[in-house]
Amino acid sequence: MSRPRFLPDNFTLALLSVVTLASLLPASGQVAHFFEGLTTVAIGLLFFLHGAKLSREAIVNGLMHWRLHLLVFGSTFVLFPVLGLALKPFLLPLVTPQLYTGVLYLCVLPATVQSAIAFTAMARGNMPAAICSASASTLLGVFITPVLVNLVVLPDGGHATSSLDSIGRILLQLMVPFAAGHLLRPVIGKWIQRRAAVLKFVDQGSILLVVYTAFSAAVIEGLWRQVPAHALVGLLVVCAVVLGLALSLTTLLARKLGFDTEDEITIVFCGSKKSLASGIPMAKVLFASHAVGAIVLPLMLFHQMQLMVCAVLAQRYARRGRETSLLKTAE
Known part of the structure; x- marks a missing residue:
């Protein structure tokens, strides 16, 4: 018997459990450092396994898919800022001016990578x-985001700088394991393909670790104390509206432009996300220290919301793929 459509799946329940755990028992001090290290290892393993799984032809095809990349970049660095500015009459009354500045800031950030x-x-x-x-x-966000902060977030003045250190960290954490796995593909590629459950465990495990570490940090920084209750509720509404529009518009554009389902999935999940890992360090450089807390709060809430919503969407896409396969087998 199949699971009723509106009941949450096991992974969504796991996400809710992790968020609850982080709210009640957030990781701090040495424990937080341990989980950050564990998350880094899990993400590196994720990229290593995918590097071993993907063929050279598939990677080349991915690099050459310029229409898809253009749509994702347009969503990340054009669509989001336009939404943030165009919705100002609706968004600003729901939150404080500082929180609205934070909403604009999240709109100019690059996409998250791991999730x-x-x-x-x-x-x-x-x-x-x-x-x-x-x-x-x-990588592009390291250079583009500070420019957009000056143009969109601080149009009346201000100064933005960024560091190239983040490029080195991205290359070291993501692309080096991926390249290592791909180089070892002739040795371990078939073994990886026969054990798809290993990849699924690493995929889901890395997301759960990111949720716990990110939400723990948000709670410790005073997530539930920094704003009045009514402004927090308004901020949740604002984040939901921005995320809902981003998901809907990327899906609509992908279908209108004739992308297949696999490309649509990539466009939706890469074009609707904003990076907490990049956003918080950048905020410490781009804004005065006393303003950082309120400015990154929308990002912290949006980050958790996008993980929860996209987890459900990913499961729905995966079920649709399995149903299609079953239909083809029956035929």
Whole structure:
């Protein structure tokens, strides 16, 4: 008997449990450092396994899929800022001016890498294109985000700088394990393909670790104390509206432009996300220290919301893929 459509799946229940655990028992001090290290290892393993799984032809095809990459970059660095500015009459009354500045800031950030790729893998999307697109978005964001902060977030003045250190960290954490796995593909590729459950465990496990570490940090930083209750509720509404529009518009554009389902999955999951890992360090550089807390709060809430919503979407895409396979087998 199949699971009723509106009941949450096991992975969504696991996500809710992790969020609850982080709210009640957030990791701090040495424990937080341990989980951060564990998350780094899990993400590196994720990229290593996907590097071993993907063929050279698939990677080349991913790199050459310029129409997909252009749509993802347009969503990340054009669509989001336009939404943030166009919705100002609706968004600003729901939150404080500082929180609205934070909403604009989240709109100019690059896409997240780890969860976008993991969700694409779970949903059976175009993995080579997802790896190329999400990684390139983060690399370009190091340069593009400070410019957009001056143009969109601080149009009346201000100064923005960024560091190239993040590029080195991205290359070391993501692309080096991926390249190592790909180089070892002739040795371990067939073994990996026969054990798809290993990839699924790493995909889902890395997301759960990211949720716990990110939400723990948010709770410790005073997530539930920094704003009045009514402003927090308004901020949740604002984040839901921005995320809902981003998911809907990327899905609509992918279908209108004739992309297949695998490409649509990649566009939706890479084009609708914003990076907490890049956003918080950048905020400490781009804004005055006393303003950082309120400015990153929308990002922290949006980050948790996108993980929860996209987990459900990924499961739905994956089920649709399995149903299609069963229909083809029956025929």
